[in-house]
Amino acid sequence: MAFPDRIERTIEIAHPPAKVWAALTTAEGLSAWFGNEAAIDLRQGGTAWMKWDGGHTADMRVERVEEPTVFGFTWRMAELSEDDPRRTYVEFTLEPVGTGTRLTVVETGFAQLADEVYRKEYDGHTEGWARELGELVDYLDAAA
Numbered sequence: 806m807a808f809p810d811r812i813e814r815t816i817e818i819a820h821p822p823a824k825v826w827a828a829l830t831t832a833e834g835l836s837a838w839f840g841n842e843a844a845i846d847l848r849q850g851g852t853a854w855m856k857w858d859g860g861h862t863a864d865m866r867v868e869r870v871e872e873p874t875v876f877g878f879t880w881r882m883a884e885l886s887e888d889d890p891r892r893t894y895v896e897f898t899l900e901p902v903g904t905g906t907r908l909t910v911v912e913t914g915f916a917q918l919a920d921e922v923y924r925k926e927y928d929g930h931t932e933g934w935a936r937e938l939g940e941l942v943d944y945l946d947a948a949a
Contacts, residue, residue: 822873877896
């Protein structure tokens, strides 16, 4: 049986696309809702990173920037070694709806993993996106 390779979440946010875009694509925005510290070189091929309290880090490569509608990056999965070349691809799509934004996040690339790593990564990222998108909304609402 083939494993699911895709996690997709769509939420509607009561803030305009420009505000959501800034939260997704700036160091200030990312460090306010996603990590505790962040840096980003917002251009295709640029690097980005996030750090969390407790020592977890995520190194990313910016793959797609179509301001203000599409932002995509690749990142290493935590269960794989630092030198493992496999990555998942995360893409945010922003669509204006009324006075707000419909935000869709899609993460793909899980099917490349061995069984023992797949379940932990897929389940962890599925739970993680639900939590992180809630934190994004909380951040945007508090900054309003």
